[in-house]
Amino acid sequence: MTDSEIARRHLAAIGVARELGALALDYYSNREKLAVSMKGAQDFLTAADGAVEQRFRERIAEAFPGDGVMGEEAGGENAENLWIIDPIDGTSNFARDNPHWCVSIGFLRKGIPEIGVIFMPVMEELYEAVRGGGARRNGKAIRTSGEKDMGRATIEVGWSARLPYASYIDLLHKVFSSGAQPKRSASGALGMCYAADGRTDAYLELHINSWDVAAGVVIAREAGAVINDFFAGDGLTKGNPILVATPDLAETLADAMALSRSSLLKPA
Template identity: 55%
Template structure:
């Protein structure tokens, strides 16, 4: 794929995420219209999830018919060129009228993230990155905190029902024991963005799906974060652990989480 073809995809998705944001925000502001259901324990679904994903699938398939599309709600199969979409990341927050949710769109070429766009319309924030070109929030360059003292660090540890709760609680305990402040805000994609812009020093989760991180890991890596090799093996189809942190804390975060990081995303 030529640089011009990648650039076309980048600017196309910026336009699409703007339209998708307006659609999602309209649902969010009419909370009684969400038609909330549950896919499983603490696994929320709203009408907005399906509507936003359908819109993005249709437009991307029309614009780039040779690209594959994978979405949280509709699934899909990977190919050499694939879009990976989470229409609403942080659906539980969305359904409860909490503003901490986002739309995440990542583009991978030959298994490597090339484009990452995350919109948090209720927070009026737009995160963007292209491989080798840095990361921005609302058009301004962002960078990780650079903090190197675990006793002053703020880390977010995501929780998944796919992992035994004892494993999660043990990781949280190791975080507190090391001296870090630990939080959980309910959106993995935004948690990774908050590492990218220095609001927190790390995000980790013992299992997370590709649609939650396909855009965010590129954004964080381009902002200077150390990240793990999430897309190794069957990461796209079955998920993997994720670790994203300011590099000076990588060794201590690896000890807390058991997840090995690297400086650059592959």
């Protein structure tokens, strides 16, 4: 795939993200349309999730008919050119009238994350990156905080219902014991962006799905973060742990998560 073909997809992803954000925001602002239901304990679903993902599939089919799509709601299969969509990341926030949610769009070429676009409609913040081209928020370059001291660090620790509660509590204990301040905001995609943008110093989650991170791994690495090799093994279809951190904190946090230091990828 040529640079121009990647660039075309990048621009398309930005445009579609804004369109999808407007669609989601219409649901968010008209709460009688939400039709909130539960897929499981603390696993919210709204009418907006399906509508946003379906619109995305239509737009990709029109613009790039040979590309594959994988989404949180309708699934999908691997493809040489693969789009991965989380129509609303932070659905529990979305359903409760909390503005901390986003649309997340990633693009992989032969399994390599190439493009990431994450749009937070309520705050009108758009994060985007192309592999090798840096990362931006609303057009301005972003970088990690560069924090080196755990005693000064703020670390977001995501929670997964797919693992025992004890695993999450143990990781929180390790973060507290290191001297860092943990937090949780219930959007993995935005958690990665905030670590990339220096709003926090790291994002950790012991298990997360590919649609939550496909965009964020590009943005974070291009912003100077260390990440783990999320798409190793069955990461695409079954998920993996995710670590996003400033370079000087990454190894300590990998140890806390029982991740091999060899799985860490240096910043772009």
